[in-house]
Amino acid sequence: SYVLTQPPSVSVAPGKTARITCGGNNIGSKSVHWYQQKPGQAPVLVIYYDSDRPSGIPERFSGSNSGNTATLTISRVEAGDEADYYCQVWDSSSDHPVVFGGGTKLTVL
Amino acid sequence: QITLKESGPTLVKPTQTLTLTCTFSGFSLSTSGVGVGWIRQPPGKALEWLALIYWDDDKRYSPSLKSRLTITKDTSKNQVVLTMTNMDPVDTATYYCAHRVATRVVYFDYWGQGTLVTVSS
Numbered sequence: 265s266y267v268l269t270q271p272p273s274v275s276v277a278p279g280k281t282a283r284i285t286c287g288g289n290n291i292g293s294k295s296v297h298w299y300q301q302k303p304g305q306a307p308v309l310v311i312y313y314d315s316d317r318p319s320g321i322p323e324r325f326s327g328s329n330s331g332n333t334a335t336l337t338i339s340r341v342e343a344g345d346e347a348d349y350y351c352q353v354w355d356s357s358s359d360h361p362v363v364f365g366g367g368t369k370l371t372v373l
Numbered sequence: 374q375i376t377l378k379e380s381g382p383t384l385v386k387p388t389q390t391l392t393l394t395c396t397f398s399g400f401s402l403s404t405s406g407v408g409v410g411w412i413r414q415p416p417g418k419a420l421e422w423l424a425l426i427y428w429d430d431d432k433r434y435s436p437s438l439k440s441r442l443t444i445t446k447d448t449s450k451n452q453v454v455l456t457m458t459n460m461d462p463v464d465t466a467t468y469y470c471a472h473r474v475a476t477r478v479v480y481f482d483y484w485g486q487g488t489l490v491t492v493s494s
Binding site for chain 2: 350
């Protein structure tokens with residue numbers, strides 16, 4: 265089945281830009297979705313179709329996807345952005361069609 | 374407004390069967406393209422997709438758990454039920470149900486609050 269690889273942790277100072285990567289074989293040919301999960305809470309969709317934002321998600325959150333890497337970018341990071349972030353793809357040709365990455369813990373210094 | 378809520382036992386014994394119910398509102402599982410998925414998360418670990426049921430009753434399962442899982446829907450009650458047989462302590466996790474957007478790919482735009490299931494004798 266398809267594998268998504270995320271760094272376990274990313275640290276960033278307030279006001280700076282955080283970039284969280286999601287690696288997969290030719291992931292650029294798939295649509296990538298990102299979820300934010302704060303402690304004790306359910307995941308929240310923050311980016312879908314690589315770079316679209318649901319209503320209510322700040323413009324500071326953006327996404328890109330090309331080649332073997334998708335990236336979630338959080339600009340002007342705030343303390344409230346500290347959370348775990350998961351990427352997800354749908355692999356229609358697989359018998360395991362819904363795949364999540366291992367998650368990245370974003371720490372705001 | 375779409376909402377989902379999981380319900381079921383908080384504690385099950387090893388070898389028992391787990392039955393979880395997802396009760397939702399704000400959408401209909403008879404609407405073309407709509408689906409409901411189950412995802413779990415062991416304490417301190419990553420999200421793991423379990424199963425997905427579509428409006429047309431098509432079902433997909435995680436291959437590693439397929440032999441133990443059954444997903445069904447009751448459109449009239451706005452419920453989706455997941456059963457998992459032969460529970461083991463490694464199945465201890467928070468179980469989430471989530472709404473699948475009616476689109477060409479699968480992602481989840483609304484999630485339930487989750488329910489923690491502990492497997493222990």
